[in-house]
Amino acid sequence: MRQSHFLTVCMLPLAIFTLAFLAIPIGRLILASGESDAGWAIYLRILQTPRYLSTLMQTVVVSLAVTVAALAISTTAGLYLVRNRFTGRNVLLSILTLPLAFPGVVVGFMIILLGGRQGLVNQILPGHWVFAYSITGLFLGYLYFSIPRVLLTVMAAAEKIDPALEEAAKTLGAPAHRIVLDVLLPALAPALIAAGAIAFATAMGAFGTAFTLATDIDVLPMVIYTEFTLSANIAMASALSVVLGLVTWVLLLIARNMSGATIAAGG
Amino acid sequence: MTRSIPLIVTLLACAFLLIPIIQSVLAGLTVSYFRGLSSGLTLKWVGQVWELYSGSIFLSIGLALACLVVTLILGVPAAYALARNPGRASRVLEEFISLPLAIPGLALALALLQLYGGWSDFRTSWLFILVGHVLYTLPFMVRSVLSVLAAIDLKSLEEGAATLGAGPARRFIDIVVPNAMPGILAGALTVVTLSIGEFNLTWMLHTPLLKTLPVGLADSYASMRLEVASAYTLVFFVMIVPLLMAMQWASARAQRIMQ
Numbered sequence: 429m430r431q432s433h434f435l436t437v438c439m440l441p442l443a444i445f446t447l448a449f450l451a452i453p454i455g456r457l458i459l460a461s462g463e464s465d466a467g468w469a470i471y472l473r474i475l476q477t478p479r480y481l482s483t484l485m486q487t488v489v490v491s492l493a494v495t496v497a498a499l500a501i502s503t504t505a506g507l508y509l510v511r512n513r514f515t516g517r518n519v520l521l522s523i524l525t526l527p528l529a530f531p532g533v534v535v536g537f538m539i540i541l542l543g544g545r546q547g548l549v550n551q552i553l554p555g556h557w558v559f560a561y562s563i564t565g566l567f568l569g570y571l572y573f574s575i576p577r578v579l580l581t582v583m584a585a586a587e588k589i590d591p592a593l594e595e596a597a598k599t600l601g602a603p604a605h606r607i608v609l610d611v612l613l614p615a616l617a618p619a620l621i622a623a624g625a626i627a628f629a630t631a632m633g634a635f636g637t638a639f640t641l642a643t644d645i646d647v648l649p650m651v652i653y654t655e656f657t658l659s660a661n662i663a664m665a666s667a668l669s670v671v672l673g674l675v676t677w678v679l680l681l682i683a684r685n686m687s688g689a690t691i692a693a694g695g
Numbered sequence: 696m697t698r699s700i701p702l703i704v705t706l707l708a709c710a711f712l713l714i715p716i717i718q719s720v721l722a723g724l725t726v727s728y729f730r731g732l733s734s735g736l737t738l739k740w741v742g743q744v745w746e747l748y749s750g751s752i753f754l755s756i757g758l759a760l761a762c763l764v765v766t767l768i769l770g771v772p773a774a775y776a777l778a779r780n781p782g783r784a785s786r787v788l789e790e791f792i793s794l795p796l797a798i799p800g801l802a803l804a805l806a807l808l809q810l811y812g813g814w815s816d817f818r819t820s821w822l823f824i825l826v827g828h829v830l831y832t833l834p835f836m837v838r839s840v841l842s843v844l845a846a847i848d849l850k851s852l853e854e855g856a857a858t859l860g861a862g863p864a865r866r867f868i869d870i871v872v873p874n875a876m877p878g879i880l881a882g883a884l885t886v887v888t889l890s891i892g893e894f895n896l897t898w899m900l901h902t903p904l905l906k907t908l909p910v911g912l913a914d915s916y917a918s919m920r921l922e923v924a925s926a927y928t929l930v931f932f933v934m935i936v937p938l939l940m941a942m943q944w945a946s947a948r949a950q951r952i953m954q
Contacts, residue, residue: 435780438775439772439773442769442833442837443773445829449826449829450794453803453807454803457809460809508702509705524708529942530892531912532895533909534931537715537719537912537916541719541722542718568711572711575711576712604698633798633799634799635898639898649799669801669802670802672798673797
């Protein structure tokens with residue numbers, strides 16, 4: 429068998445699987461979104477229906493807030509852990525990366541344990557704070573699974589920064605905050621863009637956490653789910669899925685072109 | 696004072712992530728969550744979880760292993776072909792199979808349901824869930840193998856073997872696979888870990904007779920008492936944490952080889 433034939437044989441199983449279970453289903457989903465009475469104007473209808481539009485806005489706002497918070501916390505902790513060696517450092521690092529493979533439902537449960545009716549906060553301060561089922565709970569849940577993802581990206585990038593740059597800034601008399609602003613953050617910028625994009629995309633599409641927590645909060649994945657299962661409004665569920673998929677995919681693509689890093693969402 | 700702020704942020708973040716985990720472990724092992732540790736420790740709830748959900752746990756393990764086999768068969772040869780043909784077409788293809796990393800699982804599940812939902816033999820079989828898991832984990836396998844293969848001089852190694860008379864298939868088995876092994880291992884652990892925890896696609900694809908571990912978790916959170924839900928979460932931690940640690944060890948090892 430010739431080399432080129434062998435390579436074709438190597439590609440074939442993946443190509444068939446991808447065509448059958450990714451390309452054609454996505455094509456079908458896009459077609460299905462245009463099959464209601466509204467036709468392709470269904471995408472216009474999303475923008476004209478206050479419920480869909482406000483859900484879309486709410487999802488974007490929560491995801492943005494989570495992205496900013498996760499970047500701030502993970503960059504602070506990540507830089508601290510890269511630049512300091514001390515006993516217990518590895519323990520802290522393990523704790524911070526532990527939730528990496530937790531499914532969204534488990535993260536939702538973690539938030540219920542913190543802020544639910546029988547949660548820790550409500551036990552310490554009874555009657556004051558039950559936040560698990562509100563937008564605050566959702567924000568904290570998304571933050572919970574974003575911190576490890578952002579942290580790993582930031583730390584990988586921070587370890588590659590040449591310490592000589594910082595030394596030079598120090599000998600030139602730069603105070604600590606100027607070193608962070610002028611040396612560290614510019615060097616970290618590509619990693620922060622990449623990590624921020626993952627955090628945002630993951631939050632936009634997070635279904636498990638919202639499913640566990642969102643009894644009365646509308647975020648896009650929950651609305652898609654109810655449109656599909658309860659209302660059987662398949663065209664609208666499809667159209668909203670296309671919008672959600674397109675937004676996250678384009679965003680990750682832009683972030684990757686800006687940062688040059690290979691990144692992965694999930695969860 | 697300002698110097699200690701990063702440490703405080705780090706510790707607060709750790710507390711935020713760790714405290715509910717500890718709470719869950721304790722709640723799963725105490726006789727009564729409301730009365731706390733003073734009510735005593737018990738394995739009753741874990742036993743109850745085992746009675747109720749052992750089927751889900753075994754289904755998840757079986758699915759994860761099947762998913763591993765399929766991603767190995769589909770992913771490793773394809774990564775090799777992509778590594779030998781680095782060009783625009785390969786980049787586009789890699790981008791395309793990576794779509795499930797960007798597109799939310801819910802959207803992918805809807806797409807699969809609409810195309811295959813009417814084919815009831817397939818819809819009600821565990822293979823339907825398997826397809827979802829393979830879609831989601833395949834890019835991790837391909838990328839992991841591809842990045843290791845891209846770091847070694849595959850061409851010279853293969854040319855050497857070819858002059859000694861080894862055919863393409865022989866070279867793949869004797870040269871490519873052993874050299875790619877760190878990437879295959881890291882990819883394999885990632886695939887198994889992610890498959891065991893997968894919920895977003897699985898919730899839409901599962902049938903009442905085919906509940907995976909995370910689907911069972913969602914079910915127990917909604918309908919069981921807190922101790923049972925916590926005990927089930929504890930079982931999940933016991934399964935996933937060693938896998939997660941092995942996964943991080945293997946990808947660190949693969950990274951070192953790439954450098």
